[in-house]
Amino acid sequence: xxxxxxxxxxxxxxxxxxxxxxxTVEGTSNPNLYWYRQAAGRGLQLLFYSxxxxxxxxxxPQNLSASRPQDRQFILSSKKLLLSDSxxxxxxxxxxxxxxxxxxxxEGSRLTVL
Amino acid sequence: xxxxxxxxxxTATEGAIVQINCTYQTxxxxxxxxxxxxxxxxxxxxxxxxxxxxxxxxxxxxxxSRSKGYSYLLLKELQMKDSASYLCAVKDSNYQLIWxxxxxxxxxx
Numbered sequence: 357x358x359x360x361x362x363x364x365x366x367x368x369x370x371x372x373x374x375x376x377x378x379x380t381v382e383g384t385s386n387p388n389l390y391w392y393r394q395a396a397g398r399g400l401q402l403l404f405y406s407x408x409x410x411x412x413x414x415x416x417p418q419n420l421s422a423s424r425p426q427d428r429q430f431i432l433s434s435k436k437l438l439l440s441d442s443x444x445x446x447x448x449x450x451x452x453x454x455x456x457x458x459x460x461x462x463e464g465s466r467l468t469v470l
Numbered sequence: 471x472x473x474x475x476x477x478x479x480x481t482a483t484e485g486a487i488v489q490i491n492c493t494y495q496t497x498x499x500x501x502x503x504x505x506x507x508x509x510x511x512x513x514x515x516x517x518x519x520x521x522x523x524x525x526x527x528x529x530x531x532x533x534x535s536r537s538k539g540y541s542y543l544l545l546k547e548l549q550m551k552d553s554a555s556y557l558c559a560v561k562d563s564n565y566q567l568i569w570x571x572x573x574x575x576x577x578x579x
Contacts, residue, residue, distance in 0.1 A: 399474065400513075
């Protein structure tokens with residue numbers, strides 16, 4: 357069966373510090389991969405998605421970046437965090453083969469920037 | 471612009487039935503999803519509708535009317551564990567998911 361895991365689960369970082377969130381998927385190959393951010397009382401905001409190694413699409417201009425160094429690994433990074441980067445970050449995958457394209461989410465990473 | 475509307479919060483009683491509505495205006499339509507999200511956790515998939523009508527899955531059912539841009543999630547025999555946020559999402563013409571802000575459902579004994 358397929359699993360998705362992201363870490364760390366909780367992170368408290370000072371403004372201006374770097375960030376690295378990592379996500380891995382097991383049990384499937386060539387998944388679509390996504391990074392979302394969820395702010396309180398708002399819908400999920402798509403940050404990045406990837407359909408293959410090295411192929412990253414950015415949805416929102418910001419000081420975040422994403423990389424996909426391996427087929428089932430997706431990394432969200434920042435060189436200098438802003439206060440506004442605080443939020444709940446979710447990694448997700450979907451199959452390129454399924455018609456429905458439902459998303460399967462990782463456990464989430466709660467980031468607090470102070 | 472693209473928009474998904476759903477009530478912010480609803481309250482219901484254990485054992486009762488509740489209907490959570492979702493209306494949408496999107497550029498194209500390629501399916502509608504409902505997800506459940508418990509506080510502090512990731513969303514989990516509940517249902518998918520692409521054709522008009524009712525899809526039933528145990529205590530949960532989801533309805534879609536494409537002509538009205540409308541869907542609802544029906545929860546029967548409510549249990550305390552159903553207390554969660556319910557997210558409506560529509561896949562647009564580019565196959566991108568547009569998400570509603572979610573409906574927080576509070577179940578009272």
